[in-house]
Amino acid sequence: MPAAELAAAGAPRERAPAIWIFIALDCSSFGLFFVVFMAQRLGQPALFDHSSQQLYTALGFLNACILITSSWLVAWANVVGRQGDFAQAKKLIAWGMAVAACFGLVKGYEYYEKLSSGVTVSTNEFFTFYYALTGIHFVHYLVGMVILGVLAQGPHPYAPPDQAHASYRKWLEGGSLYWHMVDLLWIFIFSLLYLVGAR
Amino acid sequence: MIGNDSAAPRNAWLLLLLISGLSFVAAEFSAERHIAIAAIVGIAAAKIVVILVRFMDIDRAPAGIRRYLYGWTLVCSAAIFGLWWAASA
């Protein structure tokens, strides 16, 4: 839908995309982490590669597929939401959450497995970054799950319908953008931590 | 047009899973590391662009943000590959 149509729909001012500013800033800070990680790796590539091989690449790959699938369901929800089919949007968001819940399980298993075999933040520099990057990403994921949980409730049931629908559409738009960012960041994190050092 | 095309996210999903698989194979089974790393980083960048365009409808975002995020993807991938190269040399 072009911007002109949105303005004609009666919204006094379309400000949902301002979340793009947050996304750009958040990506920048992750970008900085990636560069610092690679710069720290410069002096000790063997240690970083050896540590990376202790991670289960298959689990990281599984998590990438889980997030892509969840992101896709949420993108789809956004498409039907724009067309006004909120019942379908709610259902798709709920499916997106259900799929994404598996990400938490897999990540939780990985953390448990690593911590119980004595691999912690202070094991070496690679694992400091492993826990920092995946940990901060995990916080983003948890916030995203809460946002999806709110979106799965659908538009406010008691507010006047036009108002409730306009506000739901705005939140659906912003919330799904945030969720795609969580997916997008995992792609670089997965490549950096699991793939670059594999074999 | 992109916004109302519900096939767009669906096609993107298959494409993303497919190229993710490729990058996994490159990492695990490729003998030539330089090519494998280039493939991993290139595929990561491609996946990010697909997500930006197909899922996030970046064409609707302000032009400055659009340029910035494409630039970010490029700079991050170039830095990852460049610093990997520097460490292996």
Added chain:
Amino acid sequence: MNPYRYAKALAWTGVFMLAGTIIFWAILGQNVPPYSAELSADEFAAQIREHASLIRIGMIVQMPISVMWFTWGVAIWVVMRAIEKENGSNSILSLLQLVGAAFTTIVFVLPCSVWLAVAYRPEVMEPKTLQIMYDFGWMFFDMAYSLTTMQLVAFGICVLQDKRERPLIPAWAAWFSMFVVVSFAVLTMMPLVFGGPFSRSGLINYFVEFSLFFVMWLVLDIFILKAIGRLEQEHYTGHASR
């Protein structure tokens, strides 16, 4: 009476405190960057003994000026209340912001008293005692970030709902401040490491996080000052400025 009386003065206290914090907490307090957690107790004690008098002056002034975090928090509250008044007078977000500002003030006061105690009589204290006190100050200073996160996320959500054609606080500034306080989550790594980018004196957890925080502080205060000016204008001309 002008309902925005005093508000501008309160917003200015934020700028004064920013300047004061750079001079007294950062420069005189020897916090650019702070002493590394990698120093041995003896090395650390030697540093403290050498700079004790400067640290004392820094902390003695920083403690009383820290109240200004709360006073300029009240200026933020004034702007938020004006936005909330147009949105059904739901005052939950401005309350969260105000309480967050009050708690964050403690974060600026308490660690300074701890560092002041470190600099009080370091020549007769055991190096390890000095070190644990200094560490304690930093644990409190860095790890109480959620108080500030609550304050400024509540602020950001509120000002994004401003219905004015030209919002009192631009959306980018709201998102920027929310980004900065959310990024404090990286500080969670600080108690787990001694050196490297995530340590209390490291690249990410000191240089990047603190620079972002100080820039956000200035940016936010400038927009709060401007917003209060516009609110006064709206009040006297009797309608929202366009």
